Amino acid sequence: MSATEETSDTEAVETAKTADLEVEASRLVRIIAALVLVVLSGTFLVGVFDIRSPDGLDPAGPRFFPLLVTAAWLLLSLAYLVESLRSPRTAGAPDHSWFEPVALSALLILYAFLVVPLGYMIATALLFYAAARVLGSRQLVRDIIVAVVLAVVVYIAFTQFLDISLPEGVLGL
Amino acid sequence: MISLAVFNDLLHGFSTVLDPMNLLWAVLGVTLGMLVGILPGIGPALTIALLLPITFNFSDPIGAFIMFAGIYYGAMYGGSTTSILINTPGESASVATAIEGHKMALKGRARAALATAAIGSFVAGTISTVLLTFVAKPIGNLASEFQSTDYFAITLLAMVAVTALVGHSLVRGLLSLTVGLFIGLIGLDSLSGAQRYTFGTLRLLDGVDVVIVIVGLFAIGETLHVASKLRSTPDRPAVLEKGQLRTGYLNKSDWSRSWAPWLRGTALGFPFGAIPSGGAEVPTFLSYTIEKRRARKAGRKHPDEFGDGAIEGVAGPEAANNASFSGVLVPLLTLGLPTSATAAVMLAAFQIFNVQPGPQLFEDQGTLVWTLIASLYVGNLILLIMNLPLIQIWVQVLKVPRPLLYAGILVFACLGVYSLSGSGYEVLMALLIGVVGFFMRKLDFPIAPVILGVILGPTMEEQFRRSLVISNGDASVFFTRPLSLIIIVLTVLALFVPYLPRIVARIRGTQASRDRLTFGEDD
Amino acid sequence: MTGEHRVKILVGYVPTPEGEAALDAAAAEAVLRGASVLLLNTSRGDAYIDNRYANQAELDAAESRLRDLGVEVTIQQAVGSGDVAHELIKAAEANEVGLIVLGLRRRSPVGKLILGSTAQRVLLESPVPVLAVKVPTPHD
Numbered sequence: 001m002s003a004t005e006e007t008s009d010t011e012a013v014e015t016a017k018t019a020d021l022e023v024e025a026s027r028l029v030r031i032i033a034a035l036v037l038v039v040l041s042g043t044f045l046v047g048v049f050d051i052r053s054p055d056g057l058d059p060a061g062p063r064f065f066p067l068l069v070t071a072a073w074l075l076l077s078l079a080y081l082v083e084s085l086r087s088p089r090t091a092g093a094p095d096h097s098w099f100e101p102v103a104l105s106a107l108l109i110l111y112a113f114l115v116v117p118l119g120y121m122i123a124t125a126l127l128f129y130a131a132a133r134v135l136g137s138r139q140l141v142r143d144i145i146v147a148v149v150l151a152v153v154v155y156i157a158f159t160q161f162l163d164i165s166l167p168e169g170v171l172g173l
Numbered sequence: 174m175i176s177l178a179v180f181n182d183l184l185h186g187f188s189t190v191l192d193p194m195n196l197l198w199a200v201l202g203v204t205l206g207m208l209v210g211i212l213p214g215i216g217p218a219l220t221i222a223l224l225l226p227i228t229f230n231f232s233d234p235i236g237a238f239i240m241f242a243g244i245y246y247g248a249m250y251g252g253s254t255t256s257i258l259i260n261t262p263g264e265s266a267s268v269a270t271a272i273e274g275h276k277m278a279l280k281g282r283a284r285a286a287l288a289t290a291a292i293g294s295f296v297a298g299t300i301s302t303v304l305l306t307f308v309a310k311p312i313g314n315l316a317s318e319f320q321s322t323d324y325f326a327i328t329l330l331a332m333v334a335v336t337a338l339v340g341h342s343l344v345r346g347l348l349s350l351t352v353g354l355f356i357g358l359i360g361l362d363s364l365s366g367a368q369r370y371t372f373g374t375l376r377l378l379d380g381v382d383v384v385i386v387i388v389g390l391f392a393i394g395e396t397l398h399v400a401s402k403l404r405s406t407p408d409r410p411a412v413l414e415k416g417q418l419r420t421g422y423l424n425k426s427d428w429s430r431s432w433a434p435w436l437r438g439t440a441l442g443f444p445f446g447a448i449p450s451g452g453a454e455v456p457t458f459l460s461y462t463i464e465k466r467r468a469r470k471a472g473r474k475h476p477d478e479f480g481d482g483a484i485e486g487v488a489g490p491e492a493a494n495n496a497s498f499s500g501v502l503v504p505l506l507t508l509g510l511p512t513s514a515t516a517a518v519m520l521a522a523f524q525i526f527n528v529q530p531g532p533q534l535f536e537d538q539g540t541l542v543w544t545l546i547a548s549l550y551v552g553n554l555i556l557l558i559m560n561l562p563l564i565q566i567w568v569q570v571l572k573v574p575r576p577l578l579y580a581g582i583l584v585f586a587c588l589g590v591y592s593l594s595g596s597g598y599e600v601l602m603a604l605l606i607g608v609v610g611f612f613m614r615k616l617d618f619p620i621a622p623v624i625l626g627v628i629l630g631p632t633m634e635e636q637f638r639r640s641l642v643i644s645n646g647d648a649s650v651f652f653t654r655p656l657s658l659i660i661i662v663l664t665v666l667a668l669f670v671p672y673l674p675r676i677v678a679r680i681r682g683t684q685a686s687r688d689r690l691t692f693g694e695d696d
Numbered sequence: 697m698t699g700e701h702r703v704k705i706l707v708g709y710v711p712t713p714e715g716e717a718a719l720d721a722a723a724a725e726a727v728l729r730g731a732s733v734l735l736l737n738t739s740r741g742d743a744y745i746d747n748r749y750a751n752q753a754e755l756d757a758a759e760s761r762l763r764d765l766g767v768e769v770t771i772q773q774a775v776g777s778g779d780v781a782h783e784l785i786k787a788a789e790a791n792e793v794g795l796i797v798l799g800l801r802r803r804s805p806v807g808k809l810i811l812g813s814t815a816q817r818v819l820l821e822s823p824v825p826v827l828a829v830k831v832p833t834p835h836d
Contacts, residue, residue, distance in 0.1 A: 033616055037348070044355065044370065052367040059648070060641040062367040065634045066358050073351040079344050100400035101611060104583070108393070108604045111587060112597035127587070128580045135576035136403050136742060138779070146577060154588065163230040164592050213744065259744055574742040 034081035041073035119169020186543030202240035206247020216264030217248035218514035266453035273486030297492035298553035301499035317532035326660035331449035353626020389603035392586035394610020438492025446500020460489035703731035714799030781817035
């Protein structure tokens with residue numbers, strides 16, 4: 001009695017938790033990721049010796065910890081690589097689109113460069129509208145109005161009431 | 174006597190909190206916390222991180238911290254609200270509530286579920302804050318005995334304990350932790366002045382701010398992830414039953430079934446919040462399991478059994494989750510040791526105001542600490558008063574189309590990051606981290622260990638090196654000091670905790686269920 | 697039996713007063729013409745909560761109301777498919793519908809500007825006649 005009850009208890013709890021936690025990436029992607037990690041950690045490990053240290057690898061010096069961390073990173077990456085190579089061929093979730101994340105990232109990069117020259121309000125309104133559009137919203141008028149109102153309200157609230165400066169840009173307000 | 178002095182301090186704290194301006198910050202905090210925390214996928218840690226910029230130019234940290242406490246409670250309750258009403262918890266501490274809570278909602282008992290959550294949170298919050306009140310000073314005194322070796326040992330324990338419990342794969346959990354540790358390394362080494370991994374830029378001399386890491390990983394990473402899944406079949410939208418929120422509060426049976434779980438939940442939440450276990454996730458699930466087993470053993474004759482909307486399954490976890498916040502504050506305030514992502518954000522907030530939590534905190538900043546503790550009582554009360562009647566209003570947030578919600582999150586994420594630094598460069602940094610967060614989600618890497626690595630790594634290293642400097646290079650100092658040795662032994666034991674079910678089952682001779690205990694991560 | 701060309705009436709249903717009014721009108725038309733009804737309920741699916749998406753109880757109630765009048769009814773629900781007007785037109789074309797019935801919402805001019813009008817789009821783009829129904833006011 002207790003065995004099956006216990007298993008169903010923990011199973012119910014675990015199913016609730018793990019329902020959406022399947023690995024979404026295919027085996028190939030995981031292997032690539034593992035390789036990237038190996039390369040990165042290896043590079044940083046080598047980079048330890050670029051750190052200026054009068055005491056060399058002395059544990060009390062600045063190189064010790066980075067050495068430990070990057071070495072551990074490298075070892076773990078290799079372990080992950082082995083794990084990925086050993087894992088069964090999974091197809092990976094079929095319905096993942098690359099366009100939206102890439103588009104959003106591009107928007108954020110643009111925003112980072114434009115927020116100062118264009119000013120917070122204009123840049124943010126543009127960001128909001130464009131992001132909403134990428135994320136699927138198609139209601140032109142509504143979205144533009146929300147974007148503008150949001151940008152203006154946030155700008156005023158932060159600069160006037162909270163005393164935090166945000167770029168004025170073109171509008172010189 | 175100790176207790177008298179404590180009451181005195183606490184009363185002083187109350188007199189500060191009950192200042193109208195500070196009360197306003199409390200109310201504002203709870204409101205904002207609810208509004209933002211109600212969004213699935215936005216946990217309390219991220220909510221506080223996103224709302225941090227509001228406090229940058231506060232002249233006085235007290236108002237800010239009162240607001241943060243309010244935000245935490247609001248965000249937690251917001252998460253419970255989405256769990257109960259539409260079964261999309263989005264933050265791990267609310268998953269347990271969703272199991273029974275949503276079943277209750279489907280039977281038209283949403284209001285009862287929400288009420289037991291609110292009242293349970295209040296009860297648990299108040300009791301656990303009382304515990305905090307009495308425990309804080311003595312532990313603070315103990316903490317002032319701590320030396321570098323002890324600090325090092327305890328940070329080590331924190332990191333190991335959290336990572337051992339998180340995620341489906343130990344390898345991936347440790348990888349997340351090491352990446353976090355690495356990010357923490359970037360910058361100017363305080364002890365020797367050497368530049369580490371700054372790639373020659375001046376900007377990285379100060380390292381990468383933990384707020385940027387949190388906003389990048391949680392806000393931007395989550396948004397990118399959601400964005401990539403948009404084209405796939407969308408979920409059925411939940412429909413709020415028209416009368417769902419109007420059927421009565423708690424009837425007599427509800428009360429009698431809830432009060433004991435409230436207390437048990439508090440008893441679980443407080444200590445688990447204090448130990449490095451990652452926050453509210455462990456105690457909420459433990460509470461759920463315990464309530465379920467108790468109900469089964471008691472041979473309940475109620476029609477609402479577990480799996481069908483048992484109110485104990487909401488009462489216990491909700492209490493546990495609220496109590497764990499006070500628990501988290503114990504190591505945070507006395508040692509400066511964060512034991513969850515939320516604690517990490519709070520620590521970052523402290524640092525913004527140049528307040529260094531630790532044993533000195535009670536001496537140097539007594540008013541601030543006791544006001545913060547007093548604000549917890551007040552925050553709990555405000556949460557209770559505001560939320561039940563106003564639920565309909567908060568729920569409107571969920572009617573906003575997702576594209577607008579997530580575009581808004583991006584805007585606020587950028588706002589937070591930008592105002593932290595004053596340059597768009599940090600936005601790029603956050604984006605880069607966000608992309609990493611995106612891949613981490615795709616590859617099922619746990620995210621919380623990264624944050625703990627970023628926050629705890631530097632401390633750990635500093636204490637380690639300082640210990641060695643003081644002992645002139647003698648490494649045995651870590652093992653000769655009894656306190657350090659004890660903690661290190663605990664650390665080793667902690668590595669085995671996830672395997673406990675299997676060990677216990679082996680001893681009992683019964684079948685163990687799946688492999689390791691695993692828990693989620695984003696509170 | 698064979699060759700019987702039953703007219704189909706498509707009603708855009710929402711569990712609101714306007715939707716109920718449309719349903720009543722569609723039922724009346726169906727009885728009049730001896731037609732069957734195709735009930736379509738959609739949601740953009742872009743928000744977490746959408747009260748315009750009918751739940752099972754509401755659909756069952758609608759179905760039994762029509763059946764009690766002796767009208768044959770089919771129910772279709774769709775999520776995330778784009779906007780309602782487009783969906784109605786698509787369904788009308790796919791099912792060779794003879795009439796579209798929908799309910800009108802009162803909108804202020806500003807509301808119409810910002811949020812648009814489903815009814816207007818359907819009226820303009822529908823391949824078949826459209827019956828637009830308002831909620832009956834008390835003194836009707």
